[in-house]
Amino acid sequence: MPTVLKRIQPAVIKYAQIIEQVTRVDVEIVDTRLDRIAGTGIKNTNISKSMANEGRIYNYVLQTGETCYIDNPKENELCRYCSQKEECHELTELAMPITLGEERIGVIGLICFNQAAQARVAANVTAYREFTKTIADFISTKAYEYQESLRTKQTMDVLNEVISHVAEGVLLLRQDGRVQGANTSAVNQLPGIELLGHTVTIKETGDTILDQKEYAISANDRTIVCYGEMITIDSPLAGYDHIFLFNNLKNVKSSIYQLTNLDQEQGVSQIIGQADNMRQLKKQIRKVADSSSTVLITGESGVGKGLIARVIHSEGARKDKPFVSVNCGAIPDTLLESELFGYVKGAFTGADPRGKIGKFEMADKGTIFLDEIGDMPLYLQVKLLSVLQDRKLSRIGSNQIIDIDVRVIAATNKDLVTLIRENKFRRDLYYRLNVIPLLIPPLRERKEDIPALIQLLLKKYSRLFSRSTMTMEPHTLQILKEYSWPGNVRELENTIEFMVNMSDSGVLTTQCLPENIRHYHDAGLPSDHPAEEETAQAGNEGIVKLKDLEKEAILHALSVCGETMEGKQEAAKRLGIGIATLYRKLEKYR
Numbered sequence: 001m002p003t004v005l006k007r008i009q010p011a012v013i014k015y016a017q018i019i020e021q022v023t024r025v026d027v028e029i030v031d032t033r034l035d036r037i038a039g040t041g042i043k044n045t046n047i048s049k050s051m052a053n054e055g056r057i058y059n060y061v062l063q064t065g066e067t068c069y070i071d072n073p074k075e076n077e078l079c080r081y082c083s084q085k086e087e088c089h090e091l092t093e094l095a096m097p098i099t100l101g102e103e104r105i106g107v108i109g110l111i112c113f114n115q116a117a118q119a120r121v122a123a124n125v126t127a128y129r130e131f132t133k134t135i136a137d138f139i140s141t142k143a144y145e146y147q148e149s150l151r152t153k154q155t156m157d158v159l160n161e162v163i164s165h166v167a168e169g170v171l172l173l174r175q176d177g178r179v180q181g182a183n184t185s186a187v188n189q190l191p192g193i194e195l196l197g198h199t200v201t202i203k204e205t206g207d208t209i210l211d212q213k214e215y216a217i218s219a220n221d222r223t224i225v226c227y228g229e230m231i232t233i234d235s236p237l238a239g240y241d242h243i244f245l246f247n248n249l250k251n252v253k254s255s256i257y258q259l260t261n262l263d264q265e266q267g268v269s270q271i272i273g274q275a276d277n278m279r280q281l282k283k284q285i286r287k288v289a290d291s292s293s294t295v296l297i298t299g300e301s302g303v304g305k306g307l308i309a310r311v312i313h314s315e316g317a318r319k320d321k322p323f324v325s326v327n328c329g330a331i332p333d334t335l336l337e338s339e340l341f342g343y344v345k346g347a348f349t350g351a352d353p354r355g356k357i358g359k360f361e362m363a364d365k366g367t368i369f370l371d372e373i374g375d376m377p378l379y380l381q382v383k384l385l386s387v388l389q390d391r392k393l394s395r396i397g398s399n400q401i402i403d404i405d406v407r408v409i410a411a412t413n414k415d416l417v418t419l420i421r422e423n424k425f426r427r428d429l430y431y432r433l434n435v436i437p438l439l440i441p442p443l444r445e446r447k448e449d450i451p452a453l454i455q456l457l458l459k460k461y462s463r464l465f466s467r468s469t470m471t472m473e474p475h476t477l478q479i480l481k482e483y484s485w486p487g488n489v490r491e492l493e494n495t496i497e498f499m500v501n502m503s504d505s506g507v508l509t510t511q512c513l514p515e516n517i518r519h520y521h522d523a524g525l526p527s528d529h530p531a532e533e534e535t536a537q538a539g540n541e542g543i544v545k546l547k548d549l550e551k552e553a554i555l556h557a558l559s560v561c562g563e564t565m566e567g568k569q570e571a572a573k574r575l576g577i578g579i580a581t582l583y584r585k586l587e588k589y590r
């Protein structure tokens, strides 16, 4: 690495010339390597070459820090062992160190080759010393400035390297808004805004969300909303005094979205349904997917309303934008408003003090799925209606009006018309939502789809439990087809999961059926709703029919002993009945 004097060589050469002009003595300046950095007169040769051979005096000055005045060269102690002694024509030499802090960084030599010069130096030795010392200090200052600028540059290089790897946008700004630096993320997040060397306006909007202030960055007639932090730098580096760290709204939303939403793109093919009513429904879904009109999906719990909402989104033009789902029935009324519309820092006590982006905003340009809309409290229905009408909203605690472009899909398993009659749902909101009504038929009205659904679910759960794909015995499949499925596809899904768990082999038999379905089948129970049945039993104060107890005992024995010939014989023996009785009873119960 070059020495510091070498790096500031042009300045050193100028200082050497100044000394020469004032003293009219030849001047030589060497660095710590004894390379000649500057030279005048006789010494104005071999610049940048090593003077190590003839540098005994300079070496001494560098080592001791002393100034040497030698008026008896050749005889002087320092010259005694000099290899150049015989060729040396110097009459007098003044050699002075250049120091930078504690460090010696070079030597200035004033050398007389003729008697006039020698006499001049002798007559002015004190003044010449003083003057040379002043120049040595100037050179030292120059070296210091150089080192400082080098350090600043190195810091800047490290900083720039770090900034280039930061995921957030980073702008290095002057007080007047001129952009001195911008990382790639900043450039990508601010399309259409010229940055490097241009001036931008960055204004706080007054809102704060997730500890990040909201800013509007404007230039070239464009404004982009960002969330971030403006950092003021106390000691201005390289001409900028502010660093703006930010993410634009899109990035903030998509990071929240990614945290809360798995990528679950789904197409119509995902909906199992060959029954006429389902074919019809799928046709409708394809038709409405591309429009932005509001959809109201109705149907019993577990029929697949959520799945269909996703499919509508995924089949439509907004498929690359967010699909944000809110279960209006699962969120306490008091929180639902902020969940939907968001709030700013300090909006109300008990809230996340950092503020929150609402689901509507997160769904901007995409789709919001308002599940269980029938459970939405009346006062929020009013606010929702106004958002749907105006396509504008303001976060709780904020004065800002935000435009939103969201497709709304609502779903309910309640009869909204009845709720309207009971004054629990607003008629005007109902009409706003019911632009495209989709009614999903319950599973009992499309029983021909049950085998295909079972097939799909067997695959899913076999894979989930790391088992080879299971099959179902035809008789068991028949029982499942006959069941009324009050919990619809969700209940079917739970049933298959249960059965896969219960099975010891690769084939699902009646043994694996859950008790309620077996019961329904065996007893030919008319009830579609086990819950009602349970209530009836509860009303019987725990007293169970003997017939049911007997059936339970028989089925249990079979599940323990197996349904093979031998199994049944063993079961009959352990039940204390004859094999013929067992067959008779089985006939009755199955």
Ligand SMILES: Nc1ncnc2c1ncn2[C@@H]1O[C@H](COP(=O)(O)OP(=O)(O)OP(=O)(O)O)[C@@H](O)[C@H]1O
Pocket: 270, 271, 272, 273, 299, 300, 301, 302, 303, 304, 305, 306, 307, 308, 371, 412, 413, 489, 490, 493
């Ligand atoms: N036709 C279908 N094809 C494939 N899977 C389906 C179908 N219908 C429903 N499912 C599956 O059944 C489960 C329940 O469906 P989903 O949650 O969409 O019902 P829902 O009607 O929204 O229920 P709720 O009203 O209780 O919210 C999900 O795992 C869904 O993927």
